[in-house]
Amino acid sequence: MTVRVVAQRALKIVITLASIVIFIQGALAIVVHQLVANLLLSSDPIRRQKHLDYTKKKFILLLVTILTIVAPSSVRITTDGRTMPKNLFSNDIHTGGLLSNLRRKSLLIANHQIYTDWVFLWWLTYTGGLAGNVFIMLKQSLARIPILGYGMENYKFIFMNRKWSKDKINLANRLSNMDHNARGVGDLAGKHFSAKTEEGLEVWTDQDPHYVDRSQKSWPYSLIIFPEGTNLSQNTRNKSEIFAAKANLENFRNLVIPRSTGLRFALQELRNSCEVVYDATIGYSGVKQNEYGQDIYQLGNIFLKGQAPELVDIHLRAFELDEIPIDDESKFSEWLLKVWREKDELLDYYYEHKNFDRGPGETSQVVTGTCKVQRLEMIQMLALPCLTALTIGVLIWKKYA
Template sequence: MLLRLLVQRAAKLVITLASIVIFLQGSIAIVTHQLIAKLIFNDDPVRRQKHLDSSKKTFILLLVTILTIVAPSKVRITTDNHTIAKNLVVCDPKTGRLLSSLKRKSVMISNHQIYTDWVFLWWLAYTAGLGGNVFIMLKKSLQRIPIMGYGMKNFKFIFMNRKWSRDKINLANRLSDMDHNARGVGELAGKRIAHKTADGLEIWNDKGSTEVDHKQICWPYSLLIFPEGTNLSQNTRNKSEIFASKSNLPIFRNLVLPRVTGLRFALQELKNSCEVVYDATIGYSGVKQHEYGQDIYKIGNIFLKGHSPDVVDIHLRAFDVHDIPIDDESKFTEWLLNIWREKDELLDRYYATGSFDSDGSMKQVVTGTCKIQGYEMARILALPCLTILILAIMIWSKYA
């Protein structure tokens, strides 16, 4: 019994050390790649951006590699047949990898349960060949993370103060940049903004134009937004219920109230390029109703101790952005609250049955492992393995 306990502790220690080494070396390699690309291609914005996109893809490869080694999970995708064509997501029978055909210019909204929600949704974008084209809204404080804070700036992630008066201009500029580049009429196509206002808002001459320059590269994007703004927890649930009671808004059993302003603004800014809005509802095995995923699957426990959900469930449906009443605040609020009511009911069924597949005639279900291609994983592990080999040779030569 004692020997078994020692072996288990040793295994956990090895897992923890492996995760730290792989992440640190991978992060340094990503930032180094970015620095070299920005230096060499300073006068070639297109090639520079291709390298920065490649470094962004490498980050999700890095995270999924660690998950594959220390905390593997199956992912079960359930799609709504009313709004999503069959075979949007398929499983390769030879490799067990999931492949998808998500639209190349999209916004994805989701409920927020644990800190790694965005990892699984980013990985889903990767299955559609969009691993280097994901944009995420993050707390501004994350800019201060050593090494990867700089890396995420180069990913062009959108850092938010959570104060609309301070965030609006920054968000408008970033979204406008995404929209114009997606249509081949942005700075990456050699175009320039007309001028800046005194408070820093960038003004384009073609504001409102749907023009697409097919001679230029049209840069795809997958913008990931969590309208709740934070993880579901006892504290956030209490605050949400208090606000809902005061404002005569619905109280959800499995969610907190979504924030309307930022999402509506984003859709307004991207309406000329955005092809679809995907609505994702996430559930995790091992989490019961009225429990909190963030307490069960803490980010440190997942990546350092290998404590992960056996199955990650993602229910997907789609909306044409032109069918969403983004120009009417009252109607948009009603639309978003209806979406959240339906998500709440979906989660009720999920907690009751353990699956989003409550009606097989209405949905398609595909299950695979959260993993990447073998050669990509080998590329991520090459540097750590080389480091271990060098250390082993040094130790052997000293004590042999």
């Protein structure tokens, strides 16, 4: 084994250990910030929420900082020429990343390939200044993770049991709260629901559900939903094929059949504030058709071994709410299946051409940037770990010098 190989392996070990330290210290700092905000600002809900939103932004800053060190990826955004404006994205000359003008109140749906899909989509909201306003749905078991569970509860992430009878009320309460605050008539504006049912459903009696109080702060949101409910894998593909056969549906080549219940419910609850539904189709370099991204880019391998995709492709299109038949269950299911068929065809094109750019008329913009954050924000994420490393180094030097 050559000296060069030994040095490379040693460097990988150091980077891995550094990533672990950065994550642990960063997560602890976030939780401490949340604790202080909850204790000291309990009587000032707006300032408290601004601090909690900032800690939410800090979490994606933390993850992207680690990715920048361990496994930097470029992201290529392709926007749909029929539904997306030109020049929605631009290159950030200060970071080499991207900036965007995404709408302030949106629901984002996407296909699900690997566990870090949500990291890249969360970073996408960061490009539009919305990193502190992201909401995602997670398995209920994740709420029990020490430290992280507490942090995610403060983020008002939506924990799901995957049993609709249990999830419906919790989802209704969280979405109603999100909708009312987005219109300036929620608890952050000093308003409260008028009653609560025996099952725990919070009932709001708005005189005009479309009313927006412009004298109050409007709280934006980006709700990210994966209608497939799980990663694409051989197991989920097999289950999708069985379901398609039973339901007499055409199965997909690159996707699994999406679930419509939760998405339709979310759109119904947010109809008075949601400005747009973004549809993201994600493709990864290094993953061929009929391969599974989750097998190639496993979560531990990305963050600890640096085995991340060199290029992440995201195709974006937009739907206005009045285009979506959210009040008719059957028509909504048909609409969602149509969206997924079009995504399936788009992925066929991607695997053949290695990009989502289908030319003039079909594409309004193609822009590529690095998945990274502002330099000053990255320095803030690294300050505590660097100080810790320096302190340990000084103590060791004093002991053995």
